Amino acid sequence: SAEVAEAARRMQVVRFRARFDPRVLARYDIKALIGKGSFSKVVRVEQKATKKPFAIKVMETRMREGREACESELNVLRRVSHCYIVQLMEVFEAQDCVYMVMELATGGELFDRLLAQRSFTEQDAVRILRMVADGIRYLHTLRITHRDLKPENLLYYHPGAESKILITDFGLANSGNKSGDWTMRTLCGTPEYIAPEILLRKPYTSAVDMWALGVITYVLLSGFLPFDDESHTRLYRKILRGKYNYTGEPWPNVSHLAKDFIDKLLMLDASHRMSAGQALDHPWVLTTVEGTSMKNLQRAISRNLRWRASPHSQSPGSAQSSKSRCSHQS
Structure with missing residues (x-):
């Protein structure tokens, strides 16, 4: 009781x-x-x-x-x-x-809000991603890499509809080392959001945050993860292949520009991935303004999110990705 x-x-x-x-x-x-x-x-x-x-x-x-x-x-x-x-x-x-x-964020996690909303359009997604990309751009200018960007670490500041988003949880963040070497080597992050170069155990850069932003955008617009498997070994194989698709609801209702935005982030070659500044200048982000006729994707997204989180799907829930982990610090 x-x-x-x-x-x-x-x-x-x-x-x-x-x-x-x-x-x-x-x-x-x-x-x-x-x-x-x-x-x-x-x-x-x-x-x-x-x-x-x-x-x-x-x-x-x-x-x-x-x-x-x-x-x-x-x-x-x-x-x-x-x-x-x-x-x-x-x-x-x-x-x-x-x-x-x-600072206390009282507005809850990104996906909880999405599930509770009646309507969610590309315009709403852009509003969120613009704030996240802006925060990432600031971090990257300071040579800080978050290394664990995922929906659970994006919180609404307050419960109101116009609330801003806060990027939280810097427990895996890296801010360069004494010798001024800005590449990192630690295998760390949350499995579904890990960039391919981390899995290859190559020295990597802050472009890993941009890959994670691509995964977040994909999930935000569909309720599905681009790369998904109960087995981490198979999941990592899928990430390294870099093959994902836009099949099933609500993808037919999602604009080509939105898909182009995702494609330019989920690039296997980190040097070709958009930077946070380029993401903010992408035509999808710039042209998705108030008043554009936008289809409501909320029902399909919440159905997919709920399906992923339900017991029959045998996997740890789309928004509920696995735990962050980090082997030795670098």
């Missing part, structure tokens, strides 16, 4: 509070647990002085992987300030954990 759930939630908060650093508790009231990662928990808090809501990401730093994720995230968040990237407010470092106070 609702009372039981509420009581359980309160107990959870009490348990958390007991473990929180007193310095944090002096300034923030803990309200609820909103997320859990392998080395982190995210809680919703209220700043005591202003009554403003924030999120605090508590990163456990006892284990090496947790420490590395924490370092990558802090290295990036301390350097960035952009309207489409989650903003770090302050940091408290404790013995075996780090508290990152961040």
